[in-house]
Amino acid sequence: MNTSITIGQYIPLSSPIHRLDARIKLGLTLLYIVTVFFAQNVLTYAMVFCYLALAVILSRIRVSMILKSLKPLTLVLIFTILINVFYARGEVIWQWWIFKIAWEGIFIALKMSIRIILLVAGSSLLTYTTSPIMLTDAIEALLSPLKLFRVPVGELAMMMSIALRFIPTLTEETAKIMNAQKARGADFETGGLIKRAKALIPILVPLFVSAFRRADELAMAMESRAYTGGDGRTRLKPLKARPSDVLALIGSILYFAACAVLGILGF
Amino acid sequence: MYEAQNLTYRYDENARAVIDGLDLKIEDGSFTVLIGHNGSGKSTLAKHFNAFLLPTGGKVYIKGLDSAAEENLPLIRRISGMVFQNPDNQIVAAVVEDDVAFGLENLGVPTEEMRKRVDEALTRVGMYDFRLHAPNLLSGGQKQRVAIAGIIAMRPEAILLDEPTAMLDPRGRQEVLDTIAMLNREYHITIVLITHHMNEAIGADRVVVLNRGKIVFDGTPKEVFPHVEELRALGLEVPTTVSLLYDLRKEGLDLPLDALTVEECGDALINALGQKKGSSF
Numbered sequence: 001m002n003t004s005i006t007i008g009q010y011i012p013l014s015s016p017i018h019r020l021d022a023r024i025k026l027g028l029t030l031l032y033i034v035t036v037f038f039a040q041n042v043l044t045y046a047m048v049f050c051y052l053a054l055a056v057i058l059s060r061i062r063v064s065m066i067l068k069s070l071k072p073l074t075l076v077l078i079f080t081i082l083i084n085v086f087y088a089r090g091e092v093i094w095q096w097w098i099f100k101i102a103w104e105g106i107f108i109a110l111k112m113s114i115r116i117i118l119l120v121a122g123s124s125l126l127t128y129t130t131s132p133i134m135l136t137d138a139i140e141a142l143l144s145p146l147k148l149f150r151v152p153v154g155e156l157a158m159m160m161s162i163a164l165r166f167i168p169t170l171t172e173e174t175a176k177i178m179n180a181q182k183a184r185g186a187d188f189e190t191g192g193l194i195k196r197a198k199a200l201i202p203i204l205v206p207l208f209v210s211a212f213r214r215a216d217e218l219a220m221a222m223e224s225r226a227y228t229g230g231d232g233r234t235r236l237k238p239l240k241a242r243p244s245d246v247l248a249l250i251g252s253i254l255y256f257a258a259c260a261v262l263g264i265l266g267f
Numbered sequence: 268m269y270e271a272q273n274l275t276y277r278y279d280e281n282a283r284a285v286i287d288g289l290d291l292k293i294e295d296g297s298f299t300v301l302i303g304h305n306g307s308g309k310s311t312l313a314k315h316f317n318a319f320l321l322p323t324g325g326k327v328y329i330k331g332l333d334s335a336a337e338e339n340l341p342l343i344r345r346i347s348g349m350v351f352q353n354p355d356n357q358i359v360a361a362v363v364e365d366d367v368a369f370g371l372e373n374l375g376v377p378t379e380e381m382r383k384r385v386d387e388a389l390t391r392v393g394m395y396d397f398r399l400h401a402p403n404l405l406s407g408g409q410k411q412r413v414a415i416a417g418i419i420a421m422r423p424e425a426i427l428l429d430e431p432t433a434m435l436d437p438r439g440r441q442e443v444l445d446t447i448a449m450l451n452r453e454y455h456i457t458i459v460l461i462t463h464h465m466n467e468a469i470g471a472d473r474v475v476v477l478n479r480g481k482i483v484f485d486g487t488p489k490e491v492f493p494h495v496e497e498l499r500a501l502g503l504e505v506p507t508t509v510s511l512l513y514d515l516r517k518e519g520l521d522l523p524l525d526a527l528t529v530e531e532c533g534d535a536l537i538n539a540l541g542q543k544k545g546s547s548f
Contacts, residue, residue, distance in 0.1 A: 131362075132361055133360065133361060133362065133365055161359075161360065161361070162359060164361055165358070165359065165360060165361040165402075168401070168403040169355050169403055172403070213356075214353075214355070214356045217351060217353060217356035217357065218356050218357065218359070220319065220349075220351070221349075221351055221356065221357035221359070221414075222359060222369075223319075223344075224317055224319070224344060224348065224349040225344075225348070225359075225369055225370035225373060225417060225418070225421065226341065226344050226345065226370055226373040226374050226421070227369075227373045228341075228373065232375050233372045233373055233375065234371070234372050234375050234376055234377060234378060234381065235372060235378060235381075236364065236365060236368035236371070236372065236378065236381050236382065236385060237365075237378075238378055
């Protein structure tokens with residue numbers, strides 16, 4: 001089992017997008033998503049697309065990687081298109097039995113699919129260019145106002161990064177348990193859905209038991225390394241916004257605002 | 268460094284005492300190996316030296332600090348670091364250098380100082396070239412060295428190691444043992460090593476054998492291991508060198524039982540065989 005793929009999807013490269021402060025990158029991705037929803041017409045879609053294209057070019061991530069991130073979407077896209085095309089309201093241009101197709105339907109279907117593609121491509125660019133640690137640090141920073149409401153933001157971020165850290169370990173362990181069960185004649189590949197689901201029980205039980213044992217030991221190891229919670233911790237790699245990062249932030253916000261205004265006004 | 272006075276510990280009020288009225292003093296800068304059968308209380312004892320467990324009877328002092336006083340806890344954790352058996356379950360971060368920095372981040376060490384100490388710790392255990400690797404792609408011995416780096420970056424005065432080699436292959440085991448011995452020799456860090464492998468105890472200053480929560484033997488390896496029959500009666504093995512010498516002695520050869528290292532053992536054998544040749548053939 002290939003475990004290297006499961007540590008996020010981070011592709012370590014040296015590019016302006018990789019170097020961009022993770023907090024700003026995360027914030028901009030969220031703004032970008034909002035902007036995509038504001039886009040209503042060809043012009044605004046083109047503007048959002050240009051922004052994404054520029055970011056992809058700057059990031060030096062290959063376009064094929066971005067397309068790869070869209071692959072799991074195929075089913076969703078087909079479903080969206082079918083629903084929207086046949087959910088016809090307006091001028092019917094084709095009809096057979098209960099199926100009707102209208103221009104409006106085609107138009108909406110197209111818009112929805114472009115929207116989904118832009119959303120997923122934009123957010124995968126974030127995970128491609130930001131290491132999981134940076135990302136959890138950024139989430140912690142953006143959520144830090146919630147500390148006022150006694151939300152344990154530091155602990156939540158720690159939980160997230162530990163979860164990421166243990167994904168490959170637990171994947172390995174699952175493979176080991178499956179092989180052990182197979183060696184004793186367990187069958188995971190044949191039979192109906194229910195039979196296969198039942199076959200998973202002998203995997204899940206030991207996996208959970210071992211996960212709890214690991215959690216216990218990890219807690220002890222963390223405590224012995226002076227972990228007492230999220231407060232008062234310093235960082236090996238603190239997030240630092242450089243002037244160019246702030247410039248990118250301001251520029252992008254202005255651009256997004258323009259997109260949103262043009263979208264609302266409906267040019 | 269560590270002192271246990273009439274230490275008693277029960278996991279449960281009515282349970283049998285896991286540690287039973289134990290007195291032990293461990294010197295600064297020494298290398299002590301704790302051995303004993305499963306359930307002998309060796310792990311429980313080590314956890315007292317880190318104030319993970321508090322005595323149900325008697326006292327434990329760490330550098331003169333009473334482990335039962337809660338205000339001493341942060342200082343105690345800084346004085347003695349602990350390395351556990353399973354390297355996977357003590358690595359917190361997804362990148363080697365981030366993991367080594369974890370303890371320092373908790374202590375609130377400033378970033379520049381942290382960078383220096385992380386690099387230094389990784390260099391000492393010979394893992395500097397792997398600083399940007401993902402821990403899950405390392406070998407067991409390498410992971411355990413990363414865990415040790417995470418402890419020494421915090422500059423402890425003592426390191427407690429709870430069977431750190433139990434899950435490693437022979438090569439990984441040797442890597443970890445060499446690292447531990449180097450830390451003791453060159454940086455004078457007090458080492459308390461718990462192990463099942465008697466061969467690992469040969470290089471120690473002192474061997475403490477526990478059974479049912481009591482100390483059975485306490486002395487240098489050369490003093491302890493010749494007690495082959497008593498140790499075997501406790502369900503323990505002796506180093507392979509001693510085992511060989513013991514068997515040959517039973518066959519009537521005149522051999523010492525305290526030739527622990529392979530070299531000493533070899534010399535003793537050559538010596539004994541030479542004498543035999545001279546006299547009876």
